[in-house]
Amino acid sequence: MSKNALRYLESAIEGGRFGTARVREDRAVGRSFAEREVMRRTGNQPNSEFDEIASGDLDRPLFPPAMTTKRSKYRNAKCEYDGIKFDSKRERSRWFELIKQQDVGLISGLRRQVAFELIARQQRSDGSIERAVEYVADFTYRNSEGEFVVEDVKSAVTRKNKDYVIKRKLMLREHGITIQEVE
Incomplete structure (x- = not known):
């Protein structure tokens, strides 16, 4: 079997499907449901954390404060x-x-x-x-x-x-x- 036998044309993928298999686009992987809905309805990708880091917007913390600190076992405040x-x-x-x-x-x-x-x-x-x-x-x-x-x-x-x-x-x-x- 040759290498070319495994290739397929992009036109063979219609509506995100190839035969009976669903083909995912790379830009949808790792996105939340809400982000995928925005992409589906508008056709535009929503901003991600990486986009803000790459553009130099580092004025705010990457994670909300609730995620960075864990509450102590006995609720004491050091x-x-x-x-x-x-x-x-x-x-x-x-x-x-x-x-x-x-x-x-x-x-x-x-x-x-x-x-x-x-x-x-x-x-x-x-x-x-x-x-x-x-x-x-x-x-x-x-x-x-x-x-x-x-x-x-x-x-x-x-x-x-x-x-x-x-x-x-x-x-x-x-x-x-x-x-x-x-x-």
């Missing part, structure tokens, strides 16, 4: 104040309260994001390393009685998080520290 990043607005407001208490002298040694090792790093029998397990407290400080306090800002829902519950229990067992949960 925020920043004075170069310090906070996981939630509630955590930021608690930080302000603790700073005021430290300025007045009710607490001392206020620190943020303090890591506690709960389970040390271990080596498996095959020689690979199992990483250490850590708990990162939101705040640590000494109260007016001189007691060391570990505080975590938690909502009713995040208090039930399985990972947090296990780490809270390990903190008590390994370090003898009860985490104060502040809402």
